[in-house]
Amino acid sequence: MNLSVQLAPRNKRGLLLSNPVMAASGTFGYGTEYAEIIDIQRLGAIISKGITLRPRQGNSQPRLVETAAGLLNSIGLENIGVEALIREKAPLWAEWQVPVIVNIAGESIEEYAELAGMLEGVEGISGIEVNISCPNVAAGGMEFGVNPKMALAVTSAVRRRTSMPTIVKLTPNVTDIVEIAGAVVDAGADCLTIANTFKGMTIDTVKRRPVLGNISGGLSGPAIKPLALYLVYKVAQAVEVPIIGCGGIASANDVLEFIMAGASAVQVGTATFADPQTMLGILEGIENFIAKEGISNLDELIGTANIATETLRHRDFK
Ligand SMILES: Cc1cc2nc3c(=O)[nH]c(=O)nc-3n(C[C@H](O)[C@H](O)[C@H](O)COP(=O)(O)O)c2cc1C
Secondary structure: OOOOOOOOOOOOOOOOEEEOEEEEEOOOOOOHOOOOOOHHHHHEEEEEHHHOOOOOOOOOOOOOOEEEOOEEEEOOOOEOOHHHHHHHHHHHOOOOOOOOOEEOOOOOOOHHHHHHHHHOOOOOOEEEEEEEOOOOOOOHHHHHHHHHHHHHHHHHHHHEEEEOOEEEEEEOOOOOOOHHHHHHHOOOOOOEOOOOOOOOOOOOOOOOOOOOOOOEEEEEEEHHHHHHHHHHHHHHOOOOEEEEEOOOOOHHHHHHHHHHOOOOEEEOOOHHHOOOOOOHHHHHHHHHHHHEEEEEEOOOOEEEEOOOHHHHOOOHOO
C-alpha cells in the first residue's frame, strides 16, 4: 500500500511525505509538545506554530472560545521567534523521521523574505509554509492574502530567498480565492494550503461585549469543513500545483472528501485538541479504505469528484 505523496514536484529538493496526514500550524506547537502523547513519527508532516522574526506574546485573553461545531481563536501568533526556533527546535527535528515544515509570518514583504532566507538550508527543516492568512494580527498576516498583487509580491520575495519547498497558505476570507491561488502559483509557490480560518466573533450577552479579547477571531473545526472543501474543489480545477486541504477535518472520511475534491494531502488542526490520537486514527481509516477498495496508490483518488471542471474555471466569471 503506497500512501506517499510528493508535495513539491517542481522543486529540486522535493517534499516527499510518507502519508498525506499532516498536523496544522498552531495546533501542534513545535511538535515536541505531542512527542510523548502520540507517535508523531507516523505523521506525514508537522507544520510548526507560525514563526516571526522576533518573539511575540500574542493577543490579550480570552483567545479561545468554543462555538457550535467550531472553535474561535485569536492567539495572534504567539511564538518564540525565528532565532530560538533555529537554535532550540531545528536540532531536535533533525533527529526525527517526520518532516517538519516551518510556518512563517511577517509584517512586511521584507520580513517574509528575511525569514525565508534565515531558514534556508537549516538542518531539520524540510520546507516553509508562508502564512499570508492569519486573521488575528494587526499588521501583516491576512492583509497579504486578500489581495492578488500583494500575495504575488510576498511569494516572489520569498521565492527569491529560498530554494526550499514553499507552500503558501491561503485565507478563505476573500471573494475569489482562485484569483489569489493563481497569483501565488505564478510567483513560484510549490504547493498551496487551503485554507486558514474564517473570520468570526461571538458576543457575551450578559456583559454585552465581544467574548474574545481581540473582538474577532478565526473559526476552525467541523463548522468550516464544507466551506473549505468547496474552496479546494474550485482551486484544484484552476491550478497545477498540489493542494493541501485544511478545515474541520476529523475523520478518514473527511480526508477522502478533500482528496476527491482535488487535495493531495491534508492538515488536521482543531480535531487534535479534542483527541490527540485523531490523526493516527485517520491514517488507519485511510489504510482500511484503500485496502477495501483495492486501490494501490492514493493518487488514484485525487480529484475524482471533479465533474464541473469548465463551469468553475476562473476565466468563466470574467
Ligand atoms: C489555536 C489555533 C492556532 C493557530 N495558529 C496558526 C498559525 O500560527 N499559523 C497558521 O497558518 N494557521 C494557524 N491556525 C490555523 C490552522 O492551522 C488551520 O488552518 C485551521 O485551524 C483550520 O483547520 P482545523 O479546522 O482542522 O483546525 C491556528 C488554528 C488554531 C485553532
